[in-house]
Amino acid sequence: MTEMIATRQAYGDALVELGEKNKDIVVLDADLSKSTTTAKFGKKFPERFFNMGVAEANMMNTAAGLATCGKIAFVSSFSIFATGRAWEQIRNTICYSGLNVKIVATHSGVSVGPDGASHQCIEDISLMKTIPTMTVVEPCDAVETRKSILAAVAHKGPIYIRLGRAAVPVITKKEDPFSIGKASALRNGKDVAIVACGALVANALTAADMLSKEGIEATVVNMHTIKPIDREILVKVAKQVNAVVTAEQHVLDGGLGSAVATVLSGNYPVPVEMIGIDNRFGQSGEPDLLFKEYHLLPEDIVLAAKRAVGRKKK
Amino acid sequence: MIKSQCLDIKSLEERAMVIRRHVVRMLAKAGSGHPGSSLSTVDLLVALFYNKLRHNPQQPAWPDRDRFVLSKGHACPALYAVLAENGYFGVDKLDTLRQFGSILQGHPSMKITPGIEISGGSLGQGLSVGLGIALAGKLDKKDYRTYVMLGDGELAEGQVWEAAMAASHYKADNLCAIIDQNGLQIDGFIHEIMSSYPIPDKWRGFGWHVIEIDGHNYKAILSAYDEAEKIKGKPTVIVAKTIKGKGVSFMENQVDWHGKSPSKEEAERALAELK
Incomplete structure (x- = not known):
């Protein structure tokens, strides 16, 4: 039987793992930290975790400010709010400035399920890839999610990583190579x-x-x-x-x-x-x-x- | 540590005159831009860059520098002139404002202009950036301060108040907002288009320390910057009443001069007044 894990779960675990090694990593969330799983990082490193409340636009630009001071800022929310509500902040302040902000959004696609259309983001790939210089990644499973988060830290500049709510089968192996832009x-x-x-x-x-x-x-x-x-x-x-x-x-x-x-x-x-x-x-x-x-x-x-x-x- | 020069008020006023003359010449040459909104900010900028900020124009990325974020990015001609006069780049560059290939874009770009902390121009975003810088300072236990200048028309942007709430929540006492309250926005007077009044009460309600001053009075400006530095446990906002187009009689308080550049003849008349 194939193991089933949601990509968002692997995200929170990867943040904790990275947070130990890299003190420059900070994480921001907009009151969805249990769902996005950034709360795992917040529990371990409270001084480097900023819950910004239900205010995504401010969160994006606060992350931008942190990034100008050398921080590697991970920003999380549901994809509809991260990429839709705060699109212009991502475009004008983060990407135009070339800042090291990592937007990792969960609850993409219809697999969000019962919450319905308002919370099922099915436009985010398009919204993000249209911005000049943006990188867009959607890992296929939990194992690849961990690798993509590690790669995001090594990557200089903004990146969007698209994750899901529902558990998905683990189909890749730890030893499989992963690099951004190489399928x-x-x-x-x-x-x-x-x-x-x-x-x-x-x-x-x-x-x-x-x-x-x-x-x-x-x-x-x-x-x-x-x-x-x-x-x-x-x-x-x-x-x-x-x-x-x-x-x-x-x-x-x-x-x-x-x-x-x-x-x-x-x-x-x-x-x-x-x-x-x-x-x-x-x-x-x-x-x-x-x-x-x-x-x-x-x-x-x-x-x-x-x-x-x-x-x-x- | 690099300290500000600490000029006397007469010297500051002389610098301001130089900056205002630059602004008029730059905009006339560029053929577009925002004279009214630039001229209202000049005294606040001059006092900050000459007497308050710890910065090093030879090393714009000095990690311990105080930061200045221009949220009302359309006023960048004034900021560019101040940066050039401080030595961030040559004064000759001011002639290239808004031209193809220039380091001085129509709105600020941090990637190509020394001394610009964040790319901007889309209103409502700068205070959030300033908050991020302030939080990084606390995290790194650095004592630099962060100043963010906003316009009064800009206060209609909801994100300003998201940032105001968050800065207060995080007790960002290393953050100082400066509101250039010139009373005008593109389409008319603030009170006619979208009133942001009463401005001080709103910020008090959000938990900020509020200082109200005349934004063209150097004594008041300098003492406000000093007071802001002493306030602990909460961020400070300086609500500075200014005159749009300040220094050029035919531009003062005129809606039309928000985003229109002076002709050659108008620039000459303006420069004749700025002496």
Whole structure:
């Protein structure tokens, strides 16, 4: 049985681990520290933890001020508030100034579940990757979350890391290499490539198993860094399989799919089918039912893969 | 430790005249910018940079320096002139304001202009940045102070009050806000467009120590900066009543001069007054 852990849980643990080693790390939260799990850091290092109350705009710029003094400032809230409410603070003060602020937001995607559409952020990849110089990462599981937090500390400048509320299967191993902007293929096939991020990576692997039973062999790429996207691996797999499916828990506009399509259209055009949320808001419900409603299940990826294969030039 | 020069009031007034002349010339040359909002800040800036701040223009990133954040970033021509006269960069650079390739952007950019602590220009954001700097100072047990200048029109931004609440909560007594209360915003008088009055009561309500002064009276300005430094356990705000366009008779208290640069002829008339 695969172990199930929410990426946000791994975040809090990684902060505590890093906080021991690096005294420059400070953490800010906007009254959601139990949910984002930054409270773990706050308990261990109270003098370096700032609960800023329900005031995200102020929190972002307070982090910016701390960063001008050499601090590595982690800022957390739910993704809708971090990237939506405080977008312009991130754009104008943090990114324009090139400050070392790490925005790690939880509760991304419809897998937030019962809280409903207001709390299910499905636009954050787009909102963050459109800002010049911003880096955007969505780890696929708890193991990769720890690595991405470590990498964020080593990374100079602003970064956005997208985490989820619900438990997701652990599909990567501690020893797997991780570096920002460098994707890896989790399996290789000759017929189609599925490029996924976050919770959809596990579904892509399941879809690949299902496709294999029908004689279609799929490559699965874990595209944890959406910006800067790994162009090299995209062009390489496109040349190998000539049909691509993208999969993300995000609106189709401006997300992973559009980033992949941009690279492929300019370098090696092949049919691209996209799995994502098509111009709709989320709603209350348990994550599994919402994944079915918004066509994010392995079955949906299988159908998209068949469509992509069918569109290949004969 | 680098100390401020501590000039007498007459010398400060002479410096202010030099700065105001720079502002008029810079804006006339640039062909755009904000003269009214720049001129109202000059005396507050001159008193701060010449007599109060511990800073080192030869080493702008000196870790122990006092910090100044211009939240009302559109007043940057005045700040640029003060920085140049203090030696952060050559006075000749002032002629390049707002031009392509200039180190002096239309609104402050920390990455290219020595002495600028944070990029800005979008109103409402500077006090939060100042709070972050102040919290870092406490964490690092450094005794530097952080000053943030805001406009009175800017007080309509909700984020200012988020920062005011948080600074008070964290007892940021190393933080001093300076409000350039010139009574005007782009579309008209504050009381007509969006009243932020009564300003002192609001800050008192948020737990700040409040000092009200005439923002063109050097004795009052200097004594306010000294008083702010002595207040412990809470942040201080200096509510400075100023005159928009101060020093140029035809610009004073005129809405139109918020964001319009003087023509060559208008600049000459202004410079004739600034002597």
